Amino acid sequence: MNFETTGWRRKALEGDVLDETVVMQRRKRRRIIIGIVAAAIIAIAAILAFTGGGEPAAAPGAGEGAALPAVTVVVPGSQQVARVIxxxxxxxxxxDLPVGVAGEGGEVSRVLVEPGQWVEAGQVLAVIDRSVQSQEAQRLAAQIQVARADAELAQSELDRAQALVSRGFVSKADVDRKTATRDAANARVRVAQAQLGETRARIGRLDVRAPAAGLVLDRMVEPGQVVGAGSGALFRIAxxxxxxxxxxxxxxxxxxxxxxxxxxxxxxxxxxxxxxxxxxxxxxxxxxxxxxxxxxxxxxxxxxxxxxxxxxxxxxGSTQAPLLPESAVLNDARGSFVYIVGADDVVQRRPVKVGSVIDKGVVITEGLNGTERVVYSAGAFLNPGDKIKPQRAASR
CATH class of the missing domain: 2.40.30.170 (Efflux pump adaptor protein, beta barrel domain)
Structure with a gap:
């Protein structure tokens, strides 16, 4: 500082007038250069401290093999595995049982089940209106009573005629006619009973019933819908x-x-x-x-x-095949493959065909016989031709 001041004064005395701005710029430039040199010295010192001041001496007995990566390998062998398709x-x-109308059909009055419900064999699924058929059944029941009354009267007349025939008041022909009248009356009773049974059977067929026990899968009918023999399936049952x-x-x-x-x-x-x-x-x-x-x-x-x-x-069935962990099998655009380690400890790529995947691992159907040393899980970090230091793992 004194030098610069003295120089300035000398030059001022000699007549060279220096601008104060120029002096300040020179001082600033000098400080920057000094800062850069100091930073470089600090960086070099840090590098030397980190590296120990130079290249480390090789450890006694260390050779080329000490730098090889250690990779776990597995020998899968051959196992009895299930062949899974x-x-x-x-x-x-x-x-799948479709359920439709078995009888003459009519207007649906009630639907008793929904999809997802379990039903028993013969259970009523839907009811069809039967007001007309019920009146017909009542009429036929009355006709049976009439026929039975006629049959009872015919039987009574026949009994009286048979009691009088021995006295000569009634002829044998009259007895035969009364017998025929009695038989005809009984026949009319059976006809009326059969007609009533037919009507009741038709009424029973108005109930849509499950043909077997099972699960209702679908329902295609609603109350008020008119159905018949040609209406198709109203329900589906599993x-x-x-x-x-x-x-x-x-x-x-x-x-x-x-x-x-x-x-x-x-x-x-x-x-x-x-x-x-x-x-x-x-x-x-x-x-x-x-x-x-x-x-x-x-x-x-x-x-x-x-x-x-x-x-x-x-x-x-089952088959003999090698079984590998899933981590050992890799895939790329060319298909599935594994890395095997040769006798010289060099990694080789081996294409394989994968079978089923089970809890214990992946079945290899082609490409391995089970005696190879297969890279266990580090395949993603290796390349064919890499030399490694294999470490044997237990077979999976």
Missing amino acids: SATGTLAARR QGGQMEVLAQLPQGDLTRIKPGMPATVTPVGTSESIQGSVWQVSPVIDPQSRQGEARIAVPYSPALRPGGFASADIVA
Whole structure:
């Protein structure tokens, strides 16, 4: 500061007048340069402190293998696993019973059930007006009384005639006529009884009844509606509440399906699994889709709704195959694959074909024989050709 002041005064004395603004700019520039140099020195000191002042000495006995990444591998072996065939299909009632009008029909007066209700065999579902038929039944009942009175009178006259025939007051021919009159009166009684029975039977057929016990699926009738024999189904009932899945399968899978094979059904939208079994396999293949139908019977569950969609896993025997954890199987545009470790500890890509996925892992149907060392879970961080340090894990 003194130097600058002295220099300024000397130059001022010599006649070189310096502008005060120029002096201030020079001082500012010098401070900036000093700050940058100081920051650089601090940064270099920090780097040296962090790195220990230079390259560390190699540890005694350390070699190239110490820098290789340690990767867990598993040897899957070969296990007896169930051969599971997966399919999807539509839910339906195993026995869907349409219920219509059995008699002459008429106007519906009452509907007694709603969809979702359980009914017994013979239970009344709807009642049709029977006012006319009831009057007819009363008339026929009265006719029976009349016929019975005529039959009783004919029998009395016959009894008196038979008592007098031995005295000669009544001829044998008169007895025969009275016998015929008595028989005709009894016949008229039976005719009237048959007519009354017919009318009562027609009245009984005016009740729409359940043909079997089951679950009401649908109702297509309302009070006041006029129905008859041509009205079609008024109700739909799932007999016994039993359901089924109409599973669609390709031709190759359908040939391995047999009736009686167990299956697990999972309705779409739920996590509930319902156990069932195949009860029928279609004998034909659709020529358009090249698929056939396997019908899987399942017991009733609230999650099963006819017309819905479900997936099914059918257990079609068992097979010997390697079983890997899901973390070992990778996928890309070329398909499923795993990383195996060769004898030289170098990673290799191996394409595989995946079968069913079970609780224990993924079944490998092609690509492995079970003796390979398969990368357990670090496949996403490896590339073919990488050298690793494998560490054996227990077989899954």
